[in-house]
Amino acid sequence: xxTTTRFAPSPTGYLHLGHAFAAxxxxxxxxxxxxxIEDIDGTRCRPEYAAAIFEDLSWxxxxxEEPVLRQSERLSAYAAALNVLKSRGLLYPCFxxxxxxxxxxxRSGDAPNGPDGPRYPGTCRHLSDAERSEKIAAGMPxxxxxxxxxxxxxxxxxxxxxxxxxxxxxTGRIAVDPGLFGDVVLARKETPSAYHLAVVVDDAFQGxxxxxxxxxxxxAAHIQRVLQALLGxxxxxxAHHRLILDAIGKKFSKRDRAVTxxxxxxxxxxxxxxxxxx
Ligand code: GLU
Numbered sequence: 511x512x513t514t515t516r517f518a519p520s521p522t523g524y525l526h527l528g529h530a531f532a533a534x535x536x537x538x539x540x541x542x543x544x545x546x547i548e549d550i551d552g553t554r555c556r557p558e559y560a561a562a563i564f565e566d567l568s569w570x571x572x573x574x575e576e577p578v579l580r581q582s583e584r585l586s587a588y589a590a591a592l593n594v595l596k597s598r599g600l601l602y603p604c605f606x607x608x609x610x611x612x613x614x615x616x617r618s619g620d621a622p623n624g625p626d627g628p629r630y631p632g633t634c635r636h637l638s639d640a641e642r643s644e645k646i647a648a649g650m651p652x653x654x655x656x657x658x659x660x661x662x663x664x665x666x667x668x669x670x671x672x673x674x675x676x677x678x679x680x681t682g683r684i685a686v687d688p689g690l691f692g693d694v695v696l697a698r699k700e701t702p703s704a705y706h707l708a709v710v711v712d713d714a715f716q717g718x719x720x721x722x723x724x725x726x727x728x729x730a731a732h733i734q735r736v737l738q739a740l741l742g743x744x745x746x747x748x749a750h751h752r753l754i755l756d757a758i759g760k761k762f763s764k765r766d767r768a769v770t771x772x773x774x775x776x777x778x779x780x781x782x783x784x785x786x787x788x
Contacts, residue, residue: 512673512720512747516544517567517574518709520551521559524770525566528724528754528762531788535751536722537572544716545574550581550588550708551701566771570781579716581708588703591711591741592654592696600660600740601696603652604634605645622692625729629692630655655693656737662688665739673720674749676728690732710734714743725750726761754788 517536519529537543547563549555560580567574595601606614614631615621621628635657637645646652668686675681696707703711709730713721721731728750738745753761762769774784 512539512541514542514544514717515539515720515722515749516546516713516716516718518546518548518712518723519563520548520554521556521563522551522554523559524562524767524772526762526766526769526771527774527784527788528769530566530570530771530784531754532722532724532751533567533570533572534785534788537574539720539722539749541720543572543574544718545578546712546716547578547580547582548705548708550585550703550705552582553700555582562772566775569771569775570784579712581703581712584708584712584715585702587711587715588697588708591707592703594741595656595696596654598664598740600657600664601654602635602637602657602693603642603646604630604655604693604695605650605652606630606633624691626691630694632693635693651699653695653699654697656696658689658691658693661736661740665736668735668739670731670735670745671747672728672731672750673747674722674751675725676750677725680728684731686732686735688732688736690729694733706730706733706737710737710741710743713746714738714741719744719746720749721746722749722751724753726753 515536517533519525545567547560549560592601611630614633615628618631621631623629665688668688669683670686672681672684694704694706696704731748735745756762756766767773
């Protein structure tokens with residue numbers, strides 16, 4: 511039986527009803543409950559939103575283990591994980607700009623789609639060592655991508671355990687598709703660790719053995735399970751839950767001011783009202 515689960519919001523806006531449902535679902539998973547602030551992306555995260563997360567969750571009546579882990583304080587752990595992957599020859603530098611990738615995709619006309627849009631066409635995977643060194647020496651900025659084919663060969667067949675359900679009702683043992691996201695970016699100059707890498711490093715570090723989150727991240731479990739296997743990290747179980755949708759069936763976004771917990775609280779809504787509504 512799993513013992514530890516978490517709620518891991520990014521402080522890029524005020525929490526809304528969808529987050530309240532996610533946090534309450536995780537807290538009720540019957541295990542030790544952790545809160546993690548996923549604030550690596552310095553261009554989008556703001557301290558006032560992090561402060562509001564604590565305020566909103568306390569108001570909802572939730573308590574969590576201290577200390578709260580902040581990903582912005584964990585960059586050396588992500589760098590160490592990147593080094594493991596690099597030393598296994600699984601990463602390559604990608605010098606493409608977004609515009610170049612879009613152009614290449616338009617030109618080739620057959621870029622398969624992954625969960626985040628068209629997959630990277632692999633342009634920089636074919637560069638020689640000399641070409642890479644030359645570009646790096648010239649100071650060209652680059653991202654580090656996982657070579658999905660090499661990663662798949664390195665881990666062999668994998669599955670993950672789904673205790674909840676994916677968007678199409680997927681549950682039980684799910685076969686991993688290591689190429690689902692293509693050659694995913696694991697680090698960039700301005701964001702030293704991508705979400706997928708940080709999340710597996712921290713879930714393992716914190717002893718999270720049940721990943722509770724919305725089913726919009728169900729596909730992410732495929733690549734995250736691959737990274738766990740490559741890094742020799744323990745395998746958590748997953749409990750993906752349904753999403754709370756607005757009146758027209760759309761996912762709430764952080765721009766929907768009317769359903770932030772802050773504005774609902776200020777309008778006199780009580781935590782009991784919220785729990786009832788969810
Ligand atoms: N930080 C992510 C988000 O705000 C959630 C990460 C996770 O639960 O794996 O969407």
